[in-house]
Amino acid sequence: MVVALLLAIGVNLRSVALSQMGIHLLTAEESKRSERPDxxxxxxxxxxxxxxxxxxxxxxxxxxxxxxxxxxxxxxxxxxxxxxxxxxxxxxxxxxxxxxxxxxxxxxxxxxxxxxxxxxxxxxxxxxxxxxxxxxxxKVDPAVKEQRNLDLEMLDWAAGWFTRQLESPAGKLARDYLKKRGFHSGMIRKFRIGFAPPGFSSLTDALKASSQPDSAMKRAFDLGLLKEGREGTWYDTFRDRIIFPIIRPGRGSTRECGEVVAFGGRHLGSVAEVSQGPARPAPPKYINSPETRVYSKSKILYGYHQGLDQIRRARSLILSEGYTDVIMAHQMGFGTSVAVLGTALTEQGAQLIARKVDRVDLLFDGDSAGKKAAARCCELFLGTELQVRVVILESGIDPCDLLISEGGKEAFEGVLASGISSLEFLIASILQEHGFQAGESSPQIASKARRDLSKRVLQPLAGLGQIVLDEGVRQVALQTGWTEPSIHLDYQGDLQRRPRGRQNRHSGGQQSGFVAPKSISDSHRRDGVTTISADAESVEESFQDMERVGQPFQEGPDQEFDVALEQGSAADEFQPEVIPEEEYVMLKMVIRDSGYFRPLFRVFPPERWRAPVHRGLALMVIENRGVPEVGALTDVDQKSLLLDIQARIAGEDRWQDVDERNLMVPQYMAEILVAELERKRTHLIQNSGSREVVQSINDHIQLLTSSKFLFDNSSQADEIINRFELEPKWSSSNQEKRRVGDYSP
Missing domain, CATH: 3.90.580.10 (Zinc finger, CHC2-type domain)
Incomplete structure (x- = not known):
């Protein structure tokens, strides 16, 4: 009869044995365990x-x-x-x-x-x-396994103890709260909900009654069930709280019931707990167990164990914010509902979810914190192949209350159906962060938003392929009013500007190198370029930073360079390589405005390009001193490529005004030069180069990135290339090859 009653309130037989024996199983001396290694x-x-x-x-x-x-x-x-x-x-x-x-x-x-x-x-x-x-x-260390097993037994015993408190007279307030929220008794048992009475010694006194009180309380302290008071005393961590055991899928004998690894507690606010002096602050609404050797919050989802069968069948999750939301969702038939433990989803948690399901519905509150949490989740899931949709509830609407209301199940289904794609939501969130409004924002705000979208949206999408990246560009264009070609160009420019060795793992691209200058003279300064003075202290600080690091200049491990060694030349004079995607963009720029082929190809010589068809067409542009007619090309692949690029340009131009078209190529040229100047500056600093040259590079970078700057003609770009020797060197074995500079008029 006693056993049946205990089972009815969700306490398993092991908990019964533990309580009857004064938690004897918490000590290694009284625990008879198999010595077979795990x-x-x-x-x-x-x-x-x-x-x-x-x-x-x-x-x-x-x-x-x-x-x-x-x-x-x-x-x-x-x-x-x-x-x-x-x-x-x-x-x-x-x-x-x-x-x-x-x-x-x-x-x-x-x-x-x-x-x-x-x-x-x-x-x-x-x-x-x-x-x-x-x-x-x-072999797993038997001592480690022993301690983990003892931890799990203590936690399981504690869950049973909390359950019994809920059924006791002291738990009436907690039972009334759960009844008011609409939770059925079957769901309370399924999730093993319990109650921690008010006061500081309820659980502590129960542990003192065990046969080994000191070791029991020490273990309870390690697991976050007790806190240490003055003079070596202990007191309860969870007081006057509804207790939500955190249960993970179990193994062997615990497969069905799972393993309790931690607890969460919601404060009830009874007078006995909060009225202990006028200066005592109100306790937090929720508190949770700390991480322990059996509990890592990033590896567990609340409700996952209870919904495991449905989640496996559906290959989907509803990811919400709170314990009660999950429990009520399960009660109403939404058994794939889970919640993140801790303040936010982590990258490790996102990867865990991505391995287990194909779809995730993010269900968050409509306040600013909820929207921010949803955006963070979207970023973490963006580099995966998961189908993710975002559901933002109206401010003040609680999922638990919505579900229990009349017609709540149908309303909840409607809310889930109203979700938008994570990509669409994330883009909108980033734009809102910057205060961007289409057609109304300043160039400075638009520029910051562009860079942030490139870093947080487009670069992760690029790792999933060109089709996915194009969809990301399309979504950005829809929400901003920017043209898709301009977004692509900004994205390529951001890739060029990224520091060497720090390229995003999703992008799959490689950046070009630069050439260390032999000599740079101020006599090369042209009158047509106005420079903006930079803070000279920033140059000095850059050198000091590099000296503190004290490391030689090295390219990242994912970069590949051919070292062009001339007789008497330095071994760090690299020749640039361009990935095929950048080759295509560069050809498109040249076909748009052939006047810029000379400076572009001086920085990125086509002889070094990877795709043969790209390289061949670029060399034909050089030979022709401009874009050749389609009929003049004898190579079928080159002819097809030229027609394809011309068709793409025509399609893009339908959505751009004349001013946008005229600005596109000069802006692209400026971005290319900024990237090369930044690399040159880094190289000079790390190799103790001239401070005056670094200062001059800073001036030109500020000029080129100024919103008011625009090239009048391509010769201005040539002069910057000449001044800072941005054109790559060639080895003696390559001297017979054509060089773009040889075709300068």
Missing amino acids: LSLSQNDDREKIRDANPIEEVIRGEGIDLQQRGRVFKGLCPFHADKNPSMDVDPDRGTFRCWACNEGGDVFSFVQKRLGLDFPGALEFLAERAGIEIQRR
């Missing part, structure tokens, strides 16, 4: 090696399932239901399968688990054996 994978690399060695389509075919290729995916009969028409898609690129009829899906490990009825370690071993891979295992 074996686990030494590195996640083993898992990825096994995944790579087992293409999912081959594994599925090996189970006797016929697959037919349809485009980039394979289709076949789903083995997890009575499928008559092929409903299962297998995506070899992503390594996933998905049945559109029964919603089963996952990766190759998931398929083997479902098909063969194995747990994950079993599936791992099956696939390793199939591929002939030996899993590297290591």
Whole structure:
């Protein structure tokens, strides 16, 4: 009878035993445990090696399932239901399968688990054996495992203790609160909701009653259940609070009920707790357990254990903000609802979610904090292939209250359906941060917004391919009124301006190098360029910073350069390389205004270009002293490329006025020169070059980036290239090759 009553309030048998024995199991001396070592994978690399060695389509075919290729995916009969028409898609690129009829899906490990009825370690071993891979295992330190097990037992006991307090007379206020919020008793048991009574010693007194009170309270302190008071005393961390145990999916005997690893507590505000003197501040509404050896908040989602089956079937999540929102969502049938633990989603948490689902709906409050949190989540998910939509509730609307209201389930479904894409939301949020309004903002605000959008939106999207990047550019254009070509150009310019070795991992591009000058004389200063004085102290500080670092100049590991060594030349004179995407943009600029081919090709000689068709057409421009007629080209690929670029230019020009078209190429030329000057400056500083030259470079950079600056003609760009020797050197073996400078009129 006692056992049945305890089970009814969500306390498992182990908690009963612990309470009856005075938490005897909390001590190693009284715990009889197996000494068999726990074996686990030494590195996640083993898992990825096994995944790579087992293409999912081959594994599925090996189970006797016929697959037919349809485009980039394979289709076949789903083995997890009575499928008559092929409903299962297998995506070899992503390594996933998905049945559109029964919603089963996952990766190759998931398929083997479902098909063969194995747990994950079993599936791992099956696939390793199939591929002939030996899993590297290591012994887990028995002492470490022992302490983790003791931690979990303490936390499980505490969850049971909190549950019993909820059912006690002292828990009436908490029960009334939960009833008022509309939570059913079944959901309270499912989430093991409890109550911490008011006062400082309720849990402490329970621990003192154990057979080993000192070790029990020390462990409770380590787990954040107790705090240390004066003179070695202890007091309860959670007081007068609804307790929300944080439960992760369990293993073995805890697979069904999960493992309690931490707690969250919502304050109820009873008189006994808050009225302890006029100077005592009101306690925070929510407090949470600290991170421990069994709890890392970035690796756990609240509600994930309770909704695991639905999440696996749907391959989707509803990501919300609070404990009660998640519980009520589950109660109303939205079992894929989870919440982030801690103040915000982390990059590690985003990666964890991306591995488990295909879609995420972000559900946040409509206040400024909620919108900011949603934007942060969008940024973290942007570099993944997840489908992410953002739902912002009207200010003051609580998801829990919405769900429990009349017609709440249908209203909640409508709210979810109203979500917008994370890309659209993030762009709007960034523009709002800068106070940007289309057609009304100053050039300074627009410039800052452009750079921020390039860094936070376009660069991550570039890692997912050109099509995704183009969609990002299109969304930016829709919200700003800027033309897509100008956005592309700004993005390319930002890539050029980024410091060497710090290129975004998504961009996949490489930047050009620069040439260390042999000599620079002020006699090269032209009268036509007005310079703006820069703060001389900034030059001195730059040199001092480099001296403090004390490291020689090195390119990033992802950069590739051919060192052009002339007789007697320095070994750090590099020749620039340009990625094909930049080659295409450069050709488009030259075809727009052939007057700039000379300075552009002097900085980026076509002989160094990677794509043969780009290189060939650029050399034809040099030979022709301008853009050749299509009919004059004999190479079919060059002719096709020229026609394609001309068609793109014509399409872009339909959406631009004359002034925009006239500014495009000079602005691009200025951005190229700024990037090269910045690299030259860095090189001079790191190699103790002339301070006067660095100051002059600063002047020219400020000039070129001024909103009032515009090249009158391409010869001004040539003069800057001459003055600072931005044209790359060539080795003696390349002296027979044509150089752009040789074609200067």
